[in-house]
Amino acid sequence: MAEVWEASKMIELTIDGKKVTAKEGDTILKVARENNIYIPALCYLEGVSSFGGCRVCLVEIKGSPRVFASCVTPVAEGMEIITNSERLKRYRKWAVELLLSERPHVCSVCVANGSCELQQLATDLGVDHLRVEREWTNYELDLTHERFAYDPNRCILCTRCIRICDEIEGVHTIDLMLRGKNSKVIFDLNDKWGFAESCTSCGKCSAVCPVGALYVKGKPHSESKRKELASFVTSRRSEKTIG
Amino acid sequence: MKPDELRSLAQKEAEARKSYRYRINVCCSSGCMPFGALKVLSAFKDAVKEFGVEGECYVARTGCIGTCSIAPAVLIEPGDYLYQNVTPDRAKEIVKEHIVNGRPVKSMLYGNEAYFKKQLRIVLRNAGKIDPLRIEDYIAVGGYYALLKALTRMTPEGVIEEVALSGLKGRGGAGFLTGLKWRYVARATGSPKYVIANLDEGDPGVFANRTLAEADPHAIIEGMAIAAYAVGASKGYIYVRSEYPLAVETLKKAIEAARSMGLLGEKIFETAFSFDIELRLGAGAFVAGEETAILASIEGRRAMPRPRPPYPAQSGLWGKPTLINNVETLANIPVILLKGSEWFASIGAKNCTGTKCFSLTGKVNNPGLIEVPMGITLREVVFEIGGGVPPGRRFKAVQVGGPSGGFLPEQLLDLPIDYESLTKAGAIMGSGGIVVLDDTSCMVDTAKFFTEFCVDESCGKCVPCRVGLYKLYKILDGFTRGEGSLEDLQKVEELCEFIKEASLCGLGQTAPNPTLTTLRYFRDEYVAHILEKKCSAGKCFKNGGGVGGE
Numbered sequence: 001m002a003e004v005w006e007a008s009k010m011i012e013l014t015i016d017g018k019k020v021t022a023k024e025g026d027t028i029l030k031v032a033r034e035n036n037i038y039i040p041a042l043c044y045l046e047g048v049s050s051f052g053g054c055r056v057c058l059v060e061i062k063g064s065p066r067v068f069a070s071c072v073t074p075v076a077e078g079m080e081i082i083t084n085s086e087r088l089k090r091y092r093k094w095a096v097e098l099l100l101s102e103r104p105h106v107c108s109v110c111v112a113n114g115s116c117e118l119q120q121l122a123t124d125l126g127v128d129h130l131r132v133e134r135e136w137t138n139y140e141l142d143l144t145h146e147r148f149a150y151d152p153n154r155c156i157l158c159t160r161c162i163r164i165c166d167e168i169e170g171v172h173t174i175d176l177m178l179r180g181k182n183s184k185v186i187f188d189l190n191d192k193w194g195f196a197e198s199c200t201s202c203g204k205c206s207a208v209c210p211v212g213a214l215y216v217k218g219k220p221h222s223e224s225k226r227k228e229l230a231s232f233v234t235s236r237r238s239e240k241t242i243g
Numbered sequence: 244m245k246p247d248e249l250r251s252l253a254q255k256e257a258e259a260r261k262s263y264r265y266r267i268n269v270c271c272s273s274g275c276m277p278f279g280a281l282k283v284l285s286a287f288k289d290a291v292k293e294f295g296v297e298g299e300c301y302v303a304r305t306g307c308i309g310t311c312s313i314a315p316a317v318l319i320e321p322g323d324y325l326y327q328n329v330t331p332d333r334a335k336e337i338v339k340e341h342i343v344n345g346r347p348v349k350s351m352l353y354g355n356e357a358y359f360k361k362q363l364r365i366v367l368r369n370a371g372k373i374d375p376l377r378i379e380d381y382i383a384v385g386g387y388y389a390l391l392k393a394l395t396r397m398t399p400e401g402v403i404e405e406v407a408l409s410g411l412k413g414r415g416g417a418g419f420l421t422g423l424k425w426r427y428v429a430r431a432t433g434s435p436k437y438v439i440a441n442l443d444e445g446d447p448g449v450f451a452n453r454t455l456a457e458a459d460p461h462a463i464i465e466g467m468a469i470a471a472y473a474v475g476a477s478k479g480y481i482y483v484r485s486e487y488p489l490a491v492e493t494l495k496k497a498i499e500a501a502r503s504m505g506l507l508g509e510k511i512f513e514t515a516f517s518f519d520i521e522l523r524l525g526a527g528a529f530v531a532g533e534e535t536a537i538l539a540s541i542e543g544r545r546a547m548p549r550p551r552p553p554y555p556a557q558s559g560l561w562g563k564p565t566l567i568n569n570v571e572t573l574a575n576i577p578v579i580l581l582k583g584s585e586w587f588a589s590i591g592a593k594n595c596t597g598t599k600c601f602s603l604t605g606k607v608n609n610p611g612l613i614e615v616p617m618g619i620t621l622r623e624v625v626f627e628i629g630g631g632v633p634p635g636r637r638f639k640a641v642q643v644g645g646p647s648g649g650f651l652p653e654q655l656l657d658l659p660i661d662y663e664s665l666t667k668a669g670a671i672m673g674s675g676g677i678v679v680l681d682d683t684s685c686m687v688d689t690a691k692f693f694t695e696f697c698v699d700e701s702c703g704k705c706v707p708c709r710v711g712l713y714k715l716y717k718i719l720d721g722f723t724r725g726e727g728s729l730e731d732l733q734k735v736e737e738l739c740e741f742i743k744e745a746s747l748c749g750l751g752q753t754a755p756n757p758t759l760t761t762l763r764y765f766r767d768e769y770v771a772h773i774l775e776k777k778c779s780a781g782k783c784f785k786n787g788g789g790v791g792g793e
Contacts (some may be wrong), residue, residue: 052704055707066744067749073550073552074552098707102709129772180713182703
């Protein structure tokens with residue numbers, strides 16, 4: 001949706017006891033980051049629409065027994081937000097553990113080892129073992145694209161690739177098929193990536209993949225990855241290699 | 244249609260109805276059809292001709308009477324004589340004895356009066372008594388009068404006030420105050436506005452909304468039109484599952500009939516109000532009944548819920564203010580306008596007015612579709628209306644609220660049915676499913692079964708529901724195969740808390756209920772499975788490893 005420039009109403013709220021001023025309509029996550037308050041997040045990607053799926057960025061709001069995904073919850077006047085209670089830490093740990101157990105995430109044999117957001121979160125949250133049984137999915141590795149590779153066994157279904165392909169590149173090559181635990185990221189109508197005719201090979205999807213599911217062949221993952229979309233787009237523009 | 248035309252048509256139809264001494268209502272709903280209801284219907288038609296009583300006896304193809312255990316069911320008026328398991332041969336005998344000789348055939352009558360005694364039919368007021376395919380039948384019993392009243396004698400705000408005063412709460416499960424929801428949409432800025440009727444009843448074993456649509460589609464349409472007038476909408480959608488072919492067909496014909504009479508379309512009753520309805524068919528996902536998922540599905544996208552706010556009242560279909568109500572909620576509206584909010588508020592319990600339709604199934608003697616006043620106890624529903632569990636068996640638990648409803652034990656049977664009490668006990672009102680279990684059911688196995696359903700139906704968007712539920716299922720499955728330890732029980736509780744609290748939509752937030760309530764009320768069964776590898780119902784450990792009960 002096109003943003004219309006207008007003077008926004010400013011409101012006041014507190015995050016972890018700190019008084020902050022924010023633009024009405026902004027999300028809690030955005031306001032927190034602007035004020036250097038760290039809320040961990042995984043499926044969130046600056047510059048594209050929010051998804052609210054990973055549930056890592058949960059926060060508590062005083063007066064409500066519920067927890068809220070801060071990436072999609074707008075701020076309101078007088079809100080008192082808590083970002084780091086024991087309960088939130090417990091929930092975040094569950095979310096990361098469940099993701100690690102969902103597919104065979106084995107860091108030592110992953111291209112993203114060392115630059116993986118899931119790995120980093122697990123370290124931050126003190127995940128030292130999994131309380132649930134691991135799954136050993138056996139999806140076929142897709143190496144058909146000449147520059148990129150796709151390993152569904154590492155995918156955490158955060159949909160960053162889908163959103164960036166649709167909203168920034170404007171192509172919508174990537175989408176989800178099936179549902180629940182069988183959900184799978186696919187190209188075009190479940191074609192092999194190399195045969196997906198709508199793909200412009202722009203590489204944005206692999207640049208924003210938080211794990212090692214989408215990556216550039218033959219290049220260190222740490223070099224091809226850009227977590228923040230805004231800076232990613234600007235830097236590519238200055239290189240004049242976009243598209 | 245002009246107001247006068249509605250009145251004269253109603254009068255004419257009512258007189259035509261009166262001119263018959265008898266009316267034979269043959270249930271031709273999805274419950275009775277597979278048992279040959281259509282053959283019974285034509286047998287009755289043939290029989291009245293054969294005996295030469297077609298002038299005094301009208302044979303009607305109607306919707307569900309509610310007694311699904313005695314299909315095909317036939318109701319003869321006056322006197323409401325209910326015949327059970329009618330066959331074409333029996334139809335002939337019934338016409339001969341009951342109609343010609345005036346002697347009801349006692350041996351074929353459904354003798355269970357208790358089934359109806361505690362029921363109160365408001366939503367299902369016409370079910371089984373009118374032909375859903377004849378709009379004239381609906382008009383004859385006062386149909387579209389409430390719409391006429393609203394359009395000609397009430398302001399939109401007046402309609403909302405009346406609904407608010409009635410205390411009606413959303414019948415889709417969450418129990419949000421209907422009047423308040425309408426007010427939000429009415430006050431929202433943005434145009435056009437939309438009204439959506441939710442008929443995506445995906446719960447296994449629940450068929451209340453389907454039955455309503457099959458039996459009285461115009462009650463839904465009229466309720467929608469009134470809602471649209473109240474909130475300022477001119478376009479409505481009925482979102483119905485494609486797995487309900489008869490309901491889809493019935494609604495389609497009903498919409499066409501209403502349109503051809505001018506009860507839908509431009510300038511209804513010669514007022515400035517215009518409204519039309521389109522059917523949208525779901526593609527089989529349980530989660531598509533969630534209100535934000537409905538929006539996505541109607542817009543042509545994957546039926547995935549999104550976080551609220553923004554609520555559909557502010558930003559719904561295509562970003563416009565949208566009212567989403569369950570069809571049962573909407574079917575209450577015409578009656579509330581005609582009989583008044585005070586009357587409605589006097590029914591049911593305090594803070595929980597009116598009635599609720601339930602699909603009563605499981606190990607119960609009289610399964611079927613019932614409508615009871617709110618506040619009735621579970622004991623009355625299970626033992627008086629339902630007739631209790633089959634002979635020789637012992638009642639064990641009752642599940643209220645569909646696949647994500649909790650299981651309540653015998654000591655909670657005196658719990659009144661209202662939103663608050665059910666939620667407090669760990670169950671939910673949900674879409675209105677009541678499943679009765681006897682001692683042949685294992686609670687661990689049952690919790691596993693319903694968790695598996697939710698695993699299959701999770702859309703996959705959020706981690707707690709997509710992964711958490713599957714892990715929960717795996718642990719429960721382990722219990723039924725002799726795996727697991729007592730420490731796992733604590734893990735299950737922690738995992739359930741995470742799924743319940745952190746999930747994005749109602750599916751995940753309620754899916755742990757079966758597990759949590761069975762752990763709360765039937766913990767000893769879990770312990771017996773884990774420590775003794777023993778299943779008292781003899782359901783588990785089928786592949787060796789444990790000792791069965793019986």
